[in-house]
Amino acid sequence: MKTPWTDQKIEEVVGNLLRTGVMLSAVVVLFGGIIYLARHGTEPADYGVFHGEPEELRTVGGIVRYAFSFHGRGIIQLGLLLLIATPVARVAFAVWGFAAERDRLYVFFTVVVLLILLGSLIGSSAGV
Amino acid sequence: MNVLEFTLLLCSGSLLAGLVGSLTGLGGGVVLVPLLTIFFHVDIRYAIGASLVSVIATSSGAAAAYVKEGFSNIRIGMFLEIATTLGALLGAFIAVWVPTRGLAIIFGVVLIGSAYLSRKPRSAAEREVPQDALATRLRLNGSFPDTQGIRNYNVKNVPAGFGLMFGAGxxxxxxxxxxxAMKVLAMDQAMKIPFKVSTTTSNFMIGVTAAASAGVYLSRGYIAPGLVMPVMLGVLAGSLLGTRILVKAKTKWLRLGFSLVIVVLGIEMIYQGIKGMI
Structure with a gap:
């Protein structure tokens, strides 16, 4: 690519990345929602008492397995994982962008943010 | 009420919350939690989980529109995100230990505080902020397109801003x-960053901050897919609609009205928290 990477250019690409991520996740959530409603629409709704979601809807591995066995709630949760991953992808892209600008200080800062995000997602979904 | 009716009602309610959130500039989350707990009698932990996820959706969706205008400062955002993500992790762990009625009371106070902050006249723009050694070393000073061409600005009080951001997280x-509201306070008031840059950069940071605590909420079982589905889709649609209205309508009275609604919701949250109804 011939165009040099500037802050503005990085931000534009990042903006599109965010929009795509959100729209993709909304479509997956809607799809899962339709399946869920078709199967469970007539059951009573109860969120007044906190039970906590079951294991298969709490970890990344569990969600992926549950979604691919075509469970509505699993597919919704997969869409939500995509949504959570969108800002993470944005930070990962910024690491790359600052590296292309040869801005070591900001490569360092963005890597710190990325590690915090990944640590939170991976650390907590490992079942701690 | 069965799941289908509940979903449809919730979706319309969330659409309204997203609309209110984007028109007042307070974000959808601020009205979502009171809506879910007070009107739908949802447990506050499920409500917080649903709200957090919706916040990621609206922030990321709106950010795409803002970045093209060139107001947001990606360096300020990234640097301060170190503070907000660490704060968010701390907050998510605190939330597990605080009893639900305590959460309701804190929420009510924050609600009233945000309504106040959003109505407070902003400080007159300080055009000539002297260069700050730390801000210069961190390369936080930037520029944005103004009516008279490109305007440069300097940033100050970096440690204070960083601390406030940790609190916001x-x-x-x-x-x-x-x-x-608190993120804008840190940037606009403490760091003297121009208002437009503060609001757009804040919006950009919200999604990353929320993603940091989302993992903790997910693993604790706070994110209920059947509940989040209508909420997230409704809020997203509402806030996209809100940004369109914002361009056309005169929103002064609308904003005042909504701010009052938010104060009333805040008082109700505190009342129900004290009474132990939440």
């Missing part, structure tokens, strides 16, 4: 909100 992680 903690609020976000504990209550499942974007804490946009």
């Amino acid at each position: 903690t609020m976000s992680g504990m209550l499942g909100i974007g804490s946009g």
